[in-house]
Amino acid sequence: MLFTLAWRNLWRNKNRTLITMASIxxxxxxxxxxxxxxxxxxxxxxxxxxxxxTGYVQIHGKGYWxxxxxxxxxxxxxxxxxxVLHTPGVAGVAPRLEAFSLASFDEKTKGCMVVGIDPETExxxxxxxxxxxxxxxxxxxxxxxxxxxxxxxxxxxxTGDTLVLLGQSMYGSTAAGKFxxxxxxRFGAPDLNQRxxxxxxxxxxxxxxxxxxxxxxxxxxxxxxxxxxxxATLLASLSGEADVxxxxxxxxxxxxxxxTDTASMYIISGVLYLLISFGIFSTLLMMLAERRREFGMxxxxxxxxxxxxxxxxxxxxxxxxxxxxxxILISFPVVWYLEKHPVKAWGALRETFERFGFExxxxxxxxxxxxxxxxxxxxxxxxxxxxxxxxxIMRLNTVQAIRx
Amino acid sequence: MEKVVLDAHNVSKVYNEASAVxxxxxxxxxxxxxxxxxxxxxxxxxxxKTTLLNLLGGLDRPTEGQIIVGGVDITGLKENxxxxxxxxxxxxxxxxxxxxxxxxxxxxxxxxxxxxxxxxSERERRVSELLKAIGLxxxxxxxxxxxxxxxQQRVAVARALASKPRFILADEPTANxxxxxxxxxxxxxxxxxxEEKITFLFSTHDQRVIDRARRVVRLVDGKISEDTQ
Ligand SMILES: Nc1ncnc2c1ncn2[C@@H]1O[C@H](COP(=O)(O)OP(=O)(O)O)[C@@H](O)[C@H]1O
Ligand SMILES: [Mg+2]
Numbered sequence: 001m002l003f004t005l006a007w008r009n010l011w012r013n014k015n016r017t018l019i020t021m022a023s024i025x026x027x028x029x030x031x032x033x034x035x036x037x038x039x040x041x042x043x044x045x046x047x048x049x050x051x052x053x054t055g056y057v058q059i060h061g062k063g064y065w066x067x068x069x070x071x072x073x074x075x076x077x078x079x080x081x082x083x084v085l086h087t088p089g090v091a092g093v094a095p096r097l098e099a100f101s102l103a104s105f106d107e108k109t110k111g112c113m114v115v116g117i118d119p120e121t122e123x124x125x126x127x128x129x130x131x132x133x134x135x136x137x138x139x140x141x142x143x144x145x146x147x148x149x150x151x152x153x154x155x156x157x158x159t160g161d162t163l164v165l166l167g168q169s170m171y172g173s174t175a176a177g178k179f180x181x182x183x184x185x186r187f188g189a190p191d192l193n194q195r196x197x198x199x200x201x202x203x204x205x206x207x208x209x210x211x212x213x214x215x216x217x218x219x220x221x222x223x224x225x226x227x228x229x230x231x232a233t234l235l236a237s238l239s240g241e242a243d244v245x246x247x248x249x250x251x252x253x254x255x256x257x258x259x260t261d262t263a264s265m266y267i268i269s270g271v272l273y274l275l276i277s278f279g280i281f282s283t284l285l286m287m288l289a290e291r292r293r294e295f296g297m298x299x300x301x302x303x304x305x306x307x308x309x310x311x312x313x314x315x316x317x318x319x320x321x322x323x324x325x326x327x328i329l330i331s332f333p334v335v336w337y338l339e340k341h342p343v344k345a346w347g348a349l350r351e352t353f354e355r356f357g358f359e360x361x362x363x364x365x366x367x368x369x370x371x372x373x374x375x376x377x378x379x380x381x382x383x384x385x386x387x388x389x390x391x392x393i394m395r396l397n398t399v400q401a402i403r404x
Numbered sequence: 405m406e407k408v409v410l411d412a413h414n415v416s417k418v419y420n421e422a423s424a425v426x427x428x429x430x431x432x433x434x435x436x437x438x439x440x441x442x443x444x445x446x447x448x449x450x451x452x453k454t455t456l457l458n459l460l461g462g463l464d465r466p467t468e469g470q471i472i473v474g475g476v477d478i479t480g481l482k483e484n485x486x487x488x489x490x491x492x493x494x495x496x497x498x499x500x501x502x503x504x505x506x507x508x509x510x511x512x513x514x515x516x517x518x519x520x521x522x523x524x525s526e527r528e529r530r531v532s533e534l535l536k537a538i539g540l541x542x543x544x545x546x547x548x549x550x551x552x553x554x555x556q557q558r559v560a561v562a563r564a565l566a567s568k569p570r571f572i573l574a575d576e577p578t579a580n581x582x583x584x585x586x587x588x589x590x591x592x593x594x595x596x597x598x599e600e601k602i603t604f605l606f607s608t609h610d611q612r613v614i615d616r617a618r619r620v621v622r623l624v625d626g627k628i629s630e631d632t633q
Contacts, residue, residue, distance in 0.1 A: 001518050008506035294505075297498065300463050302491025302567070303519055304484065399464045402498060403454070 002307070006314040013287075020283050021323035024378055027276045028327025029334065031269050032374050036335045036364040038265050040342070042258050044363060047224070049254060050247050053192075055094070055125050055218035056227035058250070059084065059234065060243045064215060065250075070099060070170040073213035074242050084217065087237055089230045091222040094121035095214040097204040101167030101175075103147075103197060105155045112151060113195045114165060116204025116214075125218055128185070128198070135159040135183030138200060144182030146198040152184055154194070159184060165197070169209035177207045188354070273381060280385050284316065288389055295393055296401025309390035313383070320382030324375045332371070338364040409570045409603055410437040410460060415469030417455050417626075429455040430466070431626035437571065437605060442597045444617035445607040452626035453607035454575055460605070461494050461573045462486050474570050491519055495564030497574035497606075502560035503548040509555075510535065510544040513563045520567055534562040537600075538592060554585030558592060565596070571603035578613055590616050 010017050050056050061074035076095055084093055097116035102109050119138045123129045129137045138144055145163055147155075157163060161181050169175040179199060187193040205211065221230045227246055235244040248255045298308055342363035345353055353360035412435040419427040429452045437443065445453050458464040460471060462478045471478050473493055481489055490496075503512045510531055517527045535541045538558040548556050557577055564572045578586035590613060596602045606613075614620055622630035
């Protein structure tokens with residue numbers, strides 16, 4: 001009975017109910033879209049940054065991150081490699097051996113970062129092959145070098161030339177080698193474009209005399225959203241033999257940026273919901289004024305105040321629920337569309353993005369928890385706001401209400 | 405042996421008691437109502453009719469005095485007990501807008517029985533009985549907005565009866581009706597009183613209504629100045 005009564009009361013003032021619902025729907029629509037867009041942009045950013053160089057999870061030799069010398073490299077025995085590969089949640093790994101060296105050609109010498117890689121696994125994670133602008137991408141065990149474009153330019157070298165690399169081996173002795181340039185790579189980030197030199201990991205191990213040592217093992221998770229859990233599992237299974245870091249550990253400034261941005265989104269959402277709360281509240285005030293006499297009469301007839309208060313709460317929650325539902329039904333296709341056809345950046349922003357090798361798009365994500373949480377927010381708000389009419393009913397002066 | 409349904413003893417209601425000008429809306433009233441009475445409470449506007457009816461119906465609390473309904477002193481009941489007491493013992497008819505606008509005539513009558521927790525079959529039986537008694541069986545599914553003022557008041561009387569109260573209090577039930585509708589309502593109330601022994605206590609300041617009462621209690625400045633009994 002209470003439900004029927006509440007439902008019919010909703011439509012007593014059709015326009016007012018519809019306006020209230022519409023304001024709730026638009027708040028939900030706006031909020032869902034903004035949150036989905038923001039999350040989509042961040043996911044995209046993370047995917048970009050992570051695939052750019054660091055991967056989601058990296059394993060290092062103990063102490064390497066603080067003191068990046070070859071002495072702190074990780075002895076990557078076959079058993080260690082296998083145990084990482086067989087850890088649940090690991091989709092693949094890519095070893096790297098990075099060492100600062102000098103590159104010489106003719107009279108010119110420049111500092112560079114030599115990166116020893118497994119060409120195949122490296123490409124799976126960072127899509128290095130896409131950055132090749134001349135020459136060929138090496139096979140596993142190849143002997144050639146891939147040099148970053150800007151570095152090649154300053155040195156005056158190109159594919160076919162031979163570069164001399166000079167560095168320090170793991171034991172402090174001189175490490176040197178002569179290598180043919182087989183490829184040129186272009187990186188969006190200027191510092192990378194001026195410094196990077198790639199070679200096969202086995203050649204690098206031999207030159208720097210690290211034996212099985214690598215400076216990092218990049219781990220590709222099967223589920224990218226669960227990288228933190230994976231890092232924890234790996235850390236436990238490695239039992240102190242190595243350090244495990246996530247991209248968040250490596251790039252705290254990006255994490256910071258996301259946090260600040262998310263916080264400001266909460267504020268925007270909060271203001272939005274505050275506005276509709278005022279709207280709902282004023283509707284409730286009007287409703288109370290109009291039905292004061294009726295409420296008094298119902299209590300006079302013998303309706304318990306608690307039951308009457310429940311009726312009022314039910315009415316508010318119904319309006320909020322229907323408004324939220326409508327908001328979700330509208331926002332679903334909007335978010336879906338923006339996921340399939342993301343907003344594209346233009347102008348200077350687009351150039352910046354593309355220079356760093358990022359896709360200049362802002363997609364949304366279609367995630368049920370966003371819809372659920374926004375609906376929950378609206379319902380909780382309605383419940384809180386409905387507290388006012390409920391309180392009003394509990395202390396209504398029956399006699400005065402009937403006289404009014 | 406006559407059955408007492410209402411016994412008001414030394415009842416007073418003072419508004420603004422602490423102020424410089426307290427209002428003695430009801431002043432030291434004694435009133436005794438027995439089953440089957442058909443009593444009009446009359447007096448000019450402001451004489452205290454509404455206040456007295458509110459006190460007798462347990463809607464308001466007297467400043468002084470005792471009100472005994474069916475052997476229970478209702479002035480001693482707590483708010484929730486009082487609401488429950490009203491639900492089971494007293495029928496109310498107000499001057500106007502008595503009905504819940506979103507419920508049909510049938511549902512309005514049924515509503516009070518739902519509050520009482522009556523079974524469905526009991527409700528259905530009684531509601532159609534009452535609709536027949538007030539001559540509105542054909543309007544059972546009309547909402548109050550679709551009924552005339554007189555029809556609405558008749559539904560209100562039926563609703564008051566639905567809970568099987570000890571008596572019905574009606575505060576100027578005809579005040580908003582044209583004389584034909586008022587007569588009609590009065591006819592119905594008289595018939596219910598005669599045939600079903602329903603006890604009515606109603607206020608009015610309409611002489612034609614007063615003429616049809618069997619007992620007239622006159623209030624002046626909150627005091628009973630005349631009682632035809
Ligand atoms: N809440 C109140 N506060 C102060 N005075 C009131 C209040 N309610 C009624 N009165 C006064 O009590 C007196 C009786 O009023 P009422 O019972 O409404 O008379 P009637 O129904 O006969 O017109 C009037 O003088 C009225 O102004
Ligand atoms: Mg009055």
